[in-house]
Amino acid sequence: MSRYDLFTTDVLIVGAGLAGERAAIEAASQGLQVMMLSLVPPRRSHSSAAQGGMQASLGNSAMGKGDNPDIHFADTVKGSDWGCDQDVARLFAETAPIAVRQMAAWGVPWNRVVAGSRMYDGQEIHEDPEKEGLITARNFGGTAKWRTCYTADGTGHTILYTMDSMVIKLGITVHDRTEALSLIHDGTTCSGVVARCLRTGQLRVYTARSTVIATGGYGRLYGASTNAIINEGNGMFIAMDTGVVPLGNMEAVQFHPTGIVPSWILITEGARGDGGYLLDKNHYRFMPDYEPKKKELASRDVVSRRIMQHIRQGYGVESPYGAHVWLDIRHLGAKHINTNLREIANISRNFTGIDPVHDLIPVRPTQHYSMGGIRTNIDGMAYGLKGLFALGEAACWDMHGFNRLGGNSLAETVVAGMIIGDKIAKYTKEASLEVSSNLVDDHVGDQRNRIQTLLSRGKAGENVYELRRQMEQVLSENVGIFRTEEALQQAVNSLHELHQRAGYVGLRGGGQGADPELSSALRIRGMLKLAYCIAAGALARKESRGSHYREDYPKRDDVNWLKRTLAYWPVEANQPTLQYEDVKITELPPGDRGYGEASIPSKR
Amino acid sequence: MNSRQLTFRIFRYNPETPEQQPTMQNYVIEEEPGMTLFIALNRIRETLDPTLKFDFVCRAGICGSCGMLINGTPTLACRTLTKNLPENITLMPLPVFQLLGDLSVDTGTWFRDMSIRTESWVHTDEEFDPQAPEVRMDNETALSIYEAERCIECGCCIGGCATANIKPDFIGAAGVNRVARFMLDPRDQRSDQEYFDVVGSEDGIFGCIGLMACDDNCPVGIPLQGQLAYVRKKMASAGWKRK
Numbered sequence: 001m002s003r004y005d006l007f008t009t010d011v012l013i014v015g016a017g018l019a020g021e022r023a024a025i026e027a028a029s030q031g032l033q034v035m036m037l038s039l040v041p042p043r044r045s046h047s048s049a050a051q052g053g054m055q056a057s058l059g060n061s062a063m064g065k066g067d068n069p070d071i072h073f074a075d076t077v078k079g080s081d082w083g084c085d086q087d088v089a090r091l092f093a094e095t096a097p098i099a100v101r102q103m104a105a106w107g108v109p110w111n112r113v114v115a116g117s118r119m120y121d122g123q124e125i126h127e128d129p130e131k132e133g134l135i136t137a138r139n140f141g142g143t144a145k146w147r148t149c150y151t152a153d154g155t156g157h158t159i160l161y162t163m164d165s166m167v168i169k170l171g172i173t174v175h176d177r178t179e180a181l182s183l184i185h186d187g188t189t190c191s192g193v194v195a196r197c198l199r200t201g202q203l204r205v206y207t208a209r210s211t212v213i214a215t216g217g218y219g220r221l222y223g224a225s226t227n228a229i230i231n232e233g234n235g236m237f238i239a240m241d242t243g244v245v246p247l248g249n250m251e252a253v254q255f256h257p258t259g260i261v262p263s264w265i266l267i268t269e270g271a272r273g274d275g276g277y278l279l280d281k282n283h284y285r286f287m288p289d290y291e292p293k294k295k296e297l298a299s300r301d302v303v304s305r306r307i308m309q310h311i312r313q314g315y316g317v318e319s320p321y322g323a324h325v326w327l328d329i330r331h332l333g334a335k336h337i338n339t340n341l342r343e344i345a346n347i348s349r350n351f352t353g354i355d356p357v358h359d360l361i362p363v364r365p366t367q368h369y370s371m372g373g374i375r376t377n378i379d380g381m382a383y384g385l386k387g388l389f390a391l392g393e394a395a396c397w398d399m400h401g402f403n404r405l406g407g408n409s410l411a412e413t414v415v416a417g418m419i420i421g422d423k424i425a426k427y428t429k430e431a432s433l434e435v436s437s438n439l440v441d442d443h444v445g446d447q448r449n450r451i452q453t454l455l456s457r458g459k460a461g462e463n464v465y466e467l468r469r470q471m472e473q474v475l476s477e478n479v480g481i482f483r484t485e486e487a488l489q490q491a492v493n494s495l496h497e498l499h500q501r502a503g504y505v506g507l508r509g510g511g512q513g514a515d516p517e518l519s520s521a522l523r524i525r526g527m528l529k530l531a532y533c534i535a536a537g538a539l540a541r542k543e544s545r546g547s548h549y550r551e552d553y554p555k556r557d558d559v560n561w562l563k564r565t566l567a568y569w570p571v572e573a574n575q576p577t578l579q580y581e582d583v584k585i586t587e588l589p590p591g592d593r594g595y596g597e598a599s600i601p602s603k604r
Numbered sequence: 605m606n607s608r609q610l611t612f613r614i615f616r617y618n619p620e621t622p623e624q625q626p627t628m629q630n631y632v633i634e635e636e637p638g639m640t641l642f643i644a645l646n647r648i649r650e651t652l653d654p655t656l657k658f659d660f661v662c663r664a665g666i667c668g669s670c671g672m673l674i675n676g677t678p679t680l681a682c683r684t685l686t687k688n689l690p691e692n693i694t695l696m697p698l699p700v701f702q703l704l705g706d707l708s709v710d711t712g713t714w715f716r717d718m719s720i721r722t723e724s725w726v727h728t729d730e731e732f733d734p735q736a737p738e739v740r741m742d743n744e745t746a747l748s749i750y751e752a753e754r755c756i757e758c759g760c761c762i763g764g765c766a767t768a769n770i771k772p773d774f775i776g777a778a779g780v781n782r783v784a785r786f787m788l789d790p791r792d793q794r795s796d797q798e799y800f801d802v803v804g805s806e807d808g809i810f811g812c813i814g815l816m817a818c819d820d821n822c823p824v825g826i827p828l829q830g831q832l833a834y835v836r837k838k839m840a841s842a843g844w845k846r847k
Contacts, residue, residue: 040659040661040667040669040712041711041712041713041715041716041757042712043667043668043712043715043757044661044662044667044668044669044712045661045667046661046662046667048662048666048667048756049662049664049666049667098734100738101732101734101736101737101738102732102734104738104739105726105728105730105732105738105739105791106725106726106732107725107726107789107791107792109741109745109746109747109749109750109753109789110738110741110746111743111746111747112740112741112742112743112746113743114743132740133740133741133742133743134737134738134740135738136743151746151750151753152747152750154750154753154754157666157753157754157756158750158753161753164719165719165724165725165726166725168716168719168720168724168725169725174716176712176713177704177712199704199710200620201620228661228662228663228667229660229661229662229663230661262638263638263640263663263664265663265664266664320637339747343666346665346824347664347665350665350683350685351638351640351664351665351683351685352638353685465650507654508654509653509654509655510655512620512621512655513618513620513705514620514657514704514705515654515655516649516654516655516656516657517649517654517655
């Protein structure tokens with residue numbers, strides 16, 4: 001019998017970024033005891049890195065006039081290329097304005113409407129004096145109205161700090177530097193997690209009436225990603241490890257048009273939203289040729305493809321890190337750049353030594369976001385296990401379908417936190433915690449055995465860092481923006497082999513306590529499962545939809561593929577099993593997005 | 605041009621094994637174009653010593669995880685380029701904070717404690733009405749709040765502060781700046797006397813002896829000298845009026 005510290009609570013939330021914290025606040029406000037686990041102190045979560053803003057149809061800014069949830073809904077559905085759940089998108093669009101105003105009441109210093117005139121891309125804009133002091137919005141891709149509320153380009157930071165201030169005010173317990181290793185379950189109900197303390201390496205058990213996964217995305221599966229290094233998909237793979245919880249649409253991977261070369265740090269869409277241009281090697285503004293209506297501000301999947309298409313035609317700027325294009329914001333002026341785009345100005349100066357007031361910024365499409373994740377119903381309840389919820393980027397709720405609009409992820413975290421937090425509270429009040437000590441001991445024993453095996457293999461085993469590099473390479477080269485049968489098949493074959501090898505990892509260091517190599521070794525197999533699901537889902541989906549672009553099947557196929565992929569990984573299996581469910585269409589039948597390859601013929 | 609051999613001299617200590625004395629350990633790696641300390645330290649861990657502990661999260665200068673002493677100066681490792689450093693680079697953990705191992709320190713616990721002590725949330729009696737439009741705010745006011753809100757809690761101002769190094773309960777520039785952020789915010793209904801209760805002490809604003817290393821060291825460029833002066837003036841005045 002193994003010894004471990006045991007914690008019991010009503011609601012256990014794994015992940016203390018925006019989605020997890022908002023749900024925690026909702027549940028705690030309803031009188032429930034809430035505990036949060038986080039890899040890092042909550043304010044270091046990747047939510048803090050979101051720059052550009054949060055979409056909500058307040059309609060205060062001149063260019064947002066007449067906006068309402070109907071238009072936000074339609075933009076979201078078109079952005080998703082009709083892959084989203086329309087009931088969820090509707091609920092989201094209706095709630096977003098309330099979420100933004102509530103965050104204002106709690107302390108977010110949203111930028112406000114300033115009356116007067118200014119120029120934007122050759123057009124004069126008059127802000128209404130009647131709206132002075134209300135929350136303003138900037139332009140973002142794929143939207144009919146200016147709808148993205150912001151605080152300069154540190155929106156995620158200010159929302160997260162405000163959210164965490166409420167968590168502190170409410171006295172919610174957070175165990176930071178704690179990593180969930182597995183879900184405790186009996187095949188029908190989830191009762192908590194086995195976790196490892198990243199200070200001491202000790203195993204701990206957390207039991208709860210409801211368990212919530214809000215661990216964000218898996219960007220770090222790719223070698224080049226804008227994501228923080230903690231975004232390794234932990235919550236997704238511990239859910240998948242149960243064998244009964246499916247991941248939805250894992251092949252839907254967003255590439256952001258403007259990762260800075262070569263550190264792949266994000267340059268916000270706000271840079272283009274505020275009037276920035278994309279230029280090629282001849283300093284020619286090429287986007288209007290491809291997308292006459294939306295120019296630089298088509299949806300992210302489209303702009304990323306157009307950039308790569310232009311580079312393929314020989315117009316990219318050669319560099320030791322591959323060809324790239326330029327982002328030009330010089331014409332916005334020093335004052336605007338140093339206030340509203342200050343963080344990206346700092347990033348440009350610190351990481352590439354260029355000053356965007358005077359210089360062009362080297363950018364290339366870079367892995368950015370996972371539309372896929374733990375499949376849940378509209379209440380946030382995971383498929384397959386009672387008492388398990390998921391929300392935020394870790395979940396496939398599914399309001400993004402095959403492409404998320406910029407500004408809709410911050411909005412999702414807060415809105416889903418409000419709505420699903422309430423559902424979690426309601427569920428938890430009715431639920432009881434019945435977990436046998438044998439079941440808990442079995443789950444702890446499994447984790448202890450894994451650790452023991454990694455230690456005992458030592459240097460004779462596979463090198464975790466080597467496996468990781470190979471996985472990153474396979475995904476980056478074969479499961480990127482443009483996809484083909486051949487490359488995807490190759491990816492599946494390679495990932496199959498890597499997944500097998502991941503079963504034989506050994507440690508080169510001592511693996512004592514909170515050893516960082518041991519932490520990586522405990523994750524690698526789960527990460528490879530996610531990578532496998534992405535590649536297998538992409539290989540199976542013989543159509544192009546949103547970010548999933550098959551060169552051999554370049555058209556969207558609503559007859560055969562208006563479906564959501566559900567990837568299961570049966571216990572002990574060597575590969576995922578793919579199933580499908582229909583996508584629910586309620587208000588807006590599939591049609592023309594108004595941008596992208598299927599829409600207006602471009603000049604090129 | 606031949607690339608340089610960089611010699612990193614790194615502090616090693618694991619509090620879990622106190623019988624092993626702290627040491628400085630040398631690692632030599634080859635410099636690459638555009639190399640940051642994020643890249644260099646991961647290279648060391650992956651190729652030379654898998655046990656080396658350090659903290660990075662965003663690696664973009666946004667999250668505040670990687671403060672450390674780089675050749676004696678407290679700053680963010682992720683955005684420090686090796687080309688701006690000499691061939692010999694000494695890395696030490698930030699002082700003041702509890703050491704978790706090697707270069708990893710527990711800034712998270714320190715900052716949460718500071719937030720609790722300064723009651724870092726908007727104090728208001730207003731109930732949120734989901735149906736009502738938002739309360740208006742002047743954009744300049746929003747920008748001035750954001751200026752203080754930009755603190756990323758990296759702890760560089762604390763690690764480099766003489767007072768914080770000798771007085772464990774001193775809230776430091778980060779704490780004072782945090783109070784300034786709420787003082788500037790019209791949504792927070794606290795009076796100056798209530799602020800005096802949380803910050804009008806020797807562990808608060810009056811503990812600052814004005815050396816201003818914090819202002820030099822802040823990696824995100826918050827004008828800490830101004831924020832300290834603003835809070836000190838307000839609190840000195842509140843102190844006079846105190847009964």
